[in-house]
Amino acid sequence: MIFQKQQKLADVIHKDYNLLRIINRFGIKLGFGDKSIAEVCLMNNINTDFFIEILNIFHDHSYFPKRNLKAFSMETIISYLSKTHSHYIDTILPEIESMIKLVVDCKATDKPAYSMIFKFFNDYRMEMREHVRREEEIVFPFSFLIEESFVNGSVSENLRTKLNEFSISDYYRDHEDIEEKLFDLKNIIIKYLPEPDDNKVWHNILNELFLLEKDMNDHTRMEDLVMVPKIIEMEKKLREDL
């Protein structure tokens, strides 16, 4: 099902409660009564068309209108990607960490083995942080610069230097290792956990990991299929005029 902007936001959440993550990310607070998606967006100063696309992408993995998405400005796209990053780093990962820490601390037997899982998770978390930092500090500012020059039709001295050092094509694909680590973590918990005595907490942890994985898939698609190709096109044209 594809959501439309005149639909009530409350109905949308009833259809797919996972979208709570998205509305949270856009800063929408609960208690929106019977307002439509468009009305809620207006109140919160959100680009409705973009918000609808993100809801739909997240709701239905087979829905991904590349062309529509590429039409949004870099600022709209990147501000969303950035919010997603901080949601991962500041909320989701610390939550998972405290859950794992809890079960490891409570564990009487097999403690070293469990500490290994905790360490593995922390390595993963560090790697995520580093990856996000790189995007926020290098890739995003570069993308803004490219778009700005493209719109103005002139290449600044600053960008000229940057273009000599960096191309967006260099940035492709360090997502892979991070994805693999998350995959491994899930599998270790599902298949190889020795005598877990607190099944319920582990179920919650797994639940969070699966949600995170799905979320990150959508996030990565947004970067690899929308942001990066958009920059590549502009960068190519700018380089021609150098």
Added chain:
Amino acid sequence: MSAISVSIIESGFVIRQGLISLLSRFHDIEVQKVYDSFDNIVECITSCDTDIIIVNASLIDGDTLSNLIKTDARLVSNKLILLSQFNPGVDLQSAVKGVWLYNQSESEIIESVKALLAESDNNLSNNEDVLSKREQDTLRLIALGLTQKEIADKLFISTHTVVSHRKNITRKLGIKTVSGLTVYAILNNLITMDEIKE
């Protein structure tokens, strides 16, 4: 791990989506690549490393196809499934792996997919998920952080063999990263915490 990987070459959205949803009902099938358009179809088919390629017959003209059959008969008969509105000639039917028709019923198509899966099951060796002694030795050394070269020297095997052990280990355990394998090795007492610290 998936038993077979499938790629789809189809320009129409409705049919493409229908194929994906059909194949996703089978958990032993992985849809690897989906093309909605491309310039060189032959190159795409011959370079594709998937087990099965489903391609809409209307996207390849007759000459190109018969050329492909001449030059790559094995590939065509092992991999290529034609999706077609009409029944192609007998020659063509026998040259390709299979033909799926637009007007076939759900159960007919499902039977065809099941037949594909049954075939690939026969090709799989038994004892799939148990690590051999040699693989366990390799895993131990990977977990301890040795390089491929060091492992090869220690076990008196070639680095090529190390790589192939590593692939099998990952396939059998479902763990891809070195640090993940280290955790596995500790949980299963293949190595101890003290050994890592050394």
